[in-house]
Amino acid sequence: MKRILSMLFLSAVLASQVFAQAPAPSPTAALEAGIKSAQSSADNAWMLVSCALVLMMTGPGLALFYGGLVRRKNVLGTMMHSFVLMVIGTVLWALVGYSLAFGEGSPFIGDLRYLFLNGVGGDPNATYAATIPQQTFMLFQMMFAIITPALISGAFAERMKFSAMILFTILWTLVVYYPMAHMVWGNGGLLNAFLGGKVPCLDFAGGTVVHITSGVSALVCAIVMGKRKGYPNEPIKPHSLVLSLIGACLLWVGWFGFNAGSALSSGSLASSAFVATHFAAATAAGGWMLAEWFQHGKPSMLGGISGAVAGLVVITPAAGFVAPMPALLMGFIGGIFCYFMVVKVKAMLGYDDSLDAFGVHGAGGTLGAILTGVFATKDVNAAFKDAAGNALPVGLLEGNGSQVVNQIIGVGLSWVIAGVATFILLKIVDAMVGLRVSPEEETAGLDLSQHGEEGYSLES
Amino acid sequence: MKRILSMLFLSAVLASQVFAQAPAPSPTAALEAGIKSAQSSADNAWMLVSCALVLMMTGPGLALFYGGLVRRKNVLGTMMHSFVLMVIGTVLWALVGYSLAFGEGSPFIGDLRYLFLNGVGGDPNATYAATIPQQTFMLFQMMFAIITPALISGAFAERMKFSAMILFTILWTLVVYYPMAHMVWGNGGLLNAFLGGKVPCLDFAGGTVVHITSGVSALVCAIVMGKRKGYPNEPIKPHSLVLSLIGACLLWVGWFGFNAGSALSSGSLASSAFVATHFAAATAAGGWMLAEWFQHGKPSMLGGISGAVAGLVVITPAAGFVAPMPALLMGFIGGIFCYFMVVKVKAMLGYDDSLDAFGVHGAGGTLGAILTGVFATKDVNAAFKDAAGNALPVGLLEGNGSQVVNQIIGVGLSWVIAGVATFILLKIVDAMVGLRVSPEEETAGLDLSQHGEEGYSLES
């Protein structure tokens, strides 16, 4: 690649010499090319970093967050759920996923123009991101397709057969994720607020596509699969909150790529989304800990990290649309709301969502998607314009009440699709290979029964 | 945000067409706008990454480094000190901190113009960073305000009440950090070498503001709070040097954002600061291990990571002012000096600075601030210019002895402010809620007594 660079350099030099003599228009064109290249390199630098950050969210981030919350005997089995998705999610995406999600096509699903990434190269796809190579855009979106199904695994942790998990994940990605991604972000997608969707639903980084779909599916999984042996009578404690803290912090840091990266450029919109993301994470962590403090007299580390993740979930759809102070508020509300869902509602309804994938992602995603319709403002993101190009009000507080309605429609649709599809898919997988490990295997733990290895061998 | 982008793209296209016909000056302006945008995006890309890196230093970096050094029963309580600052430090900063630190105002403290981040948006604040959104600058500085008080926690680890820690931290941030940050980096700050300070003190990334303030305050905390039960008679060993190693490495990596990010742009100054930072970390780790090798016949992992952190501390104020070879030397000196402070001096004086926050940050920060006055050079950073715009000598070795004096004044001021304020604040907090947990709680550990949870549950 070094030659390439030196040549690029040479040409630059030559060019500059040319300019000296050449007539007016010519240089302008050359300069514009130079500017375009610089702008593209700048945005691409940030987007490549964002891709890396979002992958880091899944591995090791989510793997650690979830892995620390289960019992020692299931740590590898649980981390494997995240890890194997870095494999499956990637291959599916490369073969068909990108095309089904971002190919033109119906309002519900993309066509096959990008099958095997055909035609996805170094040039930008101006429809989606005009200043970065389409390959970068493809990579970034792939990282989302990897982590989303991984989030579900929190619901069936400690009891699902590995083969069943793989089968379910593949089907779910095809049937739920790709269509949802297309509807919300794909060109012509039903809910796409920017590319001609009938129901313009604002979802900056995946409140509906990522969190509601995974969270609601998690709820269905928890109900269909039933409780873990001994739950809730026997104590089932996190085996290492230290691992979970590492994971949560990496999720927090990685989320900057997730949300600020969704600006698909490194301009001021990215900075704004970065601010909103961090602020919401902080106040949500605070909110959850305060709730604990009032209820049990002690704020806990588990509460703090759970709250932080909840806040990140809540702000995800809003990150690029809301100002800093509303972000602080959204996080705080979200932290307390998810605390309530996880601690009170789950206990009431009595399902066993092992790691609270629904209580955090489903509940938080729903809340966030709706609040986005409330707090979104044209000062941050002039999402809607009139013919004359003047920015129109975006959120409820700016006087655009209809947006909340659109948000609710988007939320409802996500709930239905995720819920129904997941139920059917689980039944299919159950019929094919069976969903649950045997009681003996569950007692022995997933690490030994599914993978033939142990997480720790600390005997000296 | 996608629409925004495509529109940006469109306008670009249109523009270029315009140029074709338009008269000479017009295109130039348009091109300059394009260049400005590209330059800003480029610098912003690096700065957003730096923000993420510096947050990563606190969580999980510092949380792990400190968490691994305490006993198993205090691991969560210790990590919580870092984590809760990601909450408190953020909220305070958003509400008043940024304004108090970087608003215009007296030489000692900023005014309230940026209260609630009022007016802090996508446009640059040319006074501080002309090429990046002010929101990015605000974010970057916030990450410093988060980690600084977290560093102090090393001194009172394993014995401070959580409520007292929170109260103290809030007060300390308001009374010590914001004023110091304003004095050294704020417009018109007393010690600001670039924006009209009376005493031009060079501090590239926080030798005085971050490390001396936290380190000296740590010393006062250690003395005021007294020793841990059983110290130094009973063995109090790090419960997991593995965690501490992970933390130290993440601190090392994150520090590139801390120091090279302090260039507030991604030009060659950032590269130069990056080099200095890495070189000093490496030689300091080497220096500390060699000292151990001579003294105990064995270099240790704990010694290596302690040395690396010491080197990073020492180079922090100098990173953007010194050449590579001096950086190598500063690190080496710093590693050995901090080893001496931690191993010999602490033992002599007999205070219980649990995790050596003073020995590393206080001592290292002081040494680094002074050596900055010695090794700073105009070849790396033309900090001072004469009327004609010619670079003047910067450091002692270049013949500007007065700089060392200025550095010492800055150091002295930091020591006094941090020391006195911390002492008073501790007395206030003690009177309000009491500083220390009860002996029973200390025996049981902070995890159970303060948070009602355990770090590990490894029983199968």
Next chain:
Amino acid sequence: MKRILSMLFLSAVLASQVFAQAPAPSPTAALEAGIKSAQSSADNAWMLVSCALVLMMTGPGLALFYGGLVRRKNVLGTMMHSFVLMVIGTVLWALVGYSLAFGEGSPFIGDLRYLFLNGVGGDPNATYAATIPQQTFMLFQMMFAIITPALISGAFAERMKFSAMILFTILWTLVVYYPMAHMVWGNGGLLNAFLGGKVPCLDFAGGTVVHITSGVSALVCAIVMGKRKGYPNEPIKPHSLVLSLIGACLLWVGWFGFNAGSALSSGSLASSAFVATHFAAATAAGGWMLAEWFQHGKPSMLGGISGAVAGLVVITPAAGFVAPMPALLMGFIGGIFCYFMVVKVKAMLGYDDSLDAFGVHGAGGTLGAILTGVFATKDVNAAFKDAAGNALPVGLLEGNGSQVVNQIIGVGLSWVIAGVATFILLKIVDAMVGLRVSPEEETAGLDLSQHGEEGYSLES
């Protein structure tokens, strides 16, 4: 640095005013300067991040990956091998390494023009990277020089004297790494495909320089040093696959800096390399796990992460030359091939390569280097051009069979140099300080015997 920035800003402003009046050519020059600066800042942003990512691969990445695979009593000793190289590799590089590797000079080794980084500053070195400060290029290459010898440590883990390890590492870096780096990447290097090498061997990011050299040396180390006490009769299990998973994921993420960073710019070539890297890692992890599934009925976490690393190794030399689909294929082949080498061949030959540094890096690097010659394509990287500047076929599949021959020559040379030199160096070191710890020390573990500390103290 703030003054600098504001001045930069000022001058920019002034400039723009100047343009208004000034005659035609003048502004163009000024604009070109602005473009050059923006382009450089953009590329530098990505490259600084890449430097940080590659350092993160060694610490904590490799330290954790290897540290988790050994027994508890050797965890620190093993992590120390990676950590101490962050010290040694840095100092050597700063003093002589960069010059020996990238100075002009013979086809085999560079000259001393850059001794002590003399003349390595903020200006680009156009020969290697025309758009970034030479200091950045120097940093990036240094990170490679740090991790390469660290990879070898997997072979002699759990039994080598620390002093011997340091001595060997220093000699190996001087005698093997610097010459190899110069031959493949240095100006005029024997194998340099872009800067006048006699045998144009394609190695984008270090298949030969990094992986074959370290892997083959690892094999020699394993054979010369002999087996660990009790191997293979007594069970020697990884003490924490959780640590290894964290490490493997950080290696995966860091490798984006390693490979995509090797584009030395943040243009579309970086994106392409990023895609290839991620795809190969994913399919290799899948391939290894499938192989296990067939052979033992269970895919394992250890298998998954081993496969991922194998895939990253295989794609390293090819990352900037191959299209996405071939990358998927190369990874898959690589995963299965390395599984076969580690599980079958090692058992057959019976040497004790503790952590399979050869089976993964030696074998994978060799396979990757050869496959690069097969799948490289001008559509991704127009490596070769004819006089008229038309891109010539690059890989075998494009009809350039000779490339495979060149690749094999490069591979052969690397094998010979690494193998012979390592053998001799080991003998020298053995004569000087002895290679192995005593049986008692080996039983007690490296942590206690070499460093006088323990990895964990979990007693409550």
Next chain:
Amino acid sequence: MKKIEAVIQPFKLEEVKEALKAIGIDGMTVTEVRGHGRQKGHKEVYRGQEYQVDLLPKVKIEMVVPSARAEEVISALTAAAKTGKIGDGKIFVYDVVDAIRIRNDERGESAL
């Protein structure tokens, strides 16, 4: 006094504890142990290397009780710990010469 030493399946610990509390026995000491017996272990594979693990995680419960209550404790314990499958574990009974409560130097049965 007798010492009742039971080696049971870890997942039975809760039940056994409850059963003992039920009959008024709440002084006990629990240890994580590994056991070997009729129950065959499992296979672990690391990079192709197979390990037959024949020491399985068990929990040991020790109670010192008045000789009179020994039988009662044994049957309660057996009932609670039984699954009927190989690996349930064993109970061993030993004589105890004396017992002392450190807190107040009480001795003999009153110290239990």
Next chain:
Amino acid sequence: MKKIEAVIQPFKLEEVKEALKAIGIDGMTVTEVRGHGRQKGHKEVYRGQEYQVDLLPKVKIEMVVPSARAEEVISALTAAAKTGKIGDGKIFVYDVVDAIRIRNDERGESAL
């Protein structure tokens, strides 16, 4: 010979060790155990789910000593381990039939 088995508070281990060394007893084996007795445990809460932890960390010390020295050991041990608070722990005494030093097959008291 007698076996003295003491279950004590973990934070008392150092003191007890010193006390025993003081009277010339330096052969001992220490085990991390969890104990249940009069001392009430603590509550842990994870995401709202409360767990009453009633097995508390204790340390078990075993020493086999000549019967003649038993009482002396017991009192030294009791003195050092006592805090006077519930949870101090217990000492149990057992008869030992024989002792063997593996290193040199010595038997009986001389093996201790």
Next chain:
Amino acid sequence: MKKIEAVIQPFKLEEVKEALKAIGIDGMTVTEVRGHGRQKGHKEVYRGQEYQVDLLPKVKIEMVVPSARAEEVISALTAAAKTGKIGDGKIFVYDVVDAIRIRNDERGESAL
């Protein structure tokens, strides 16, 4: 019945297990312990603070066997565990009053 309790060097566990299997003893319970005796410990240094570690990792093996087989077990065990160096460990023998197999309430020697 007798209980054979052996404290050995951790790295000898495999050999000892094999030796016992060889003579048909496969019921045993193993515990990770720390021991103190003639064998001097090691020094650890953390940031200049030195700790003399005098509790060293050992492994405790407990077997309850028919009295008749005690000697045979002891000699097999001693042979396998011996290195001749200080720290090899000890074997203690105790009387066992009774044994119960939880699975089927078998009692006495047949329960072993």
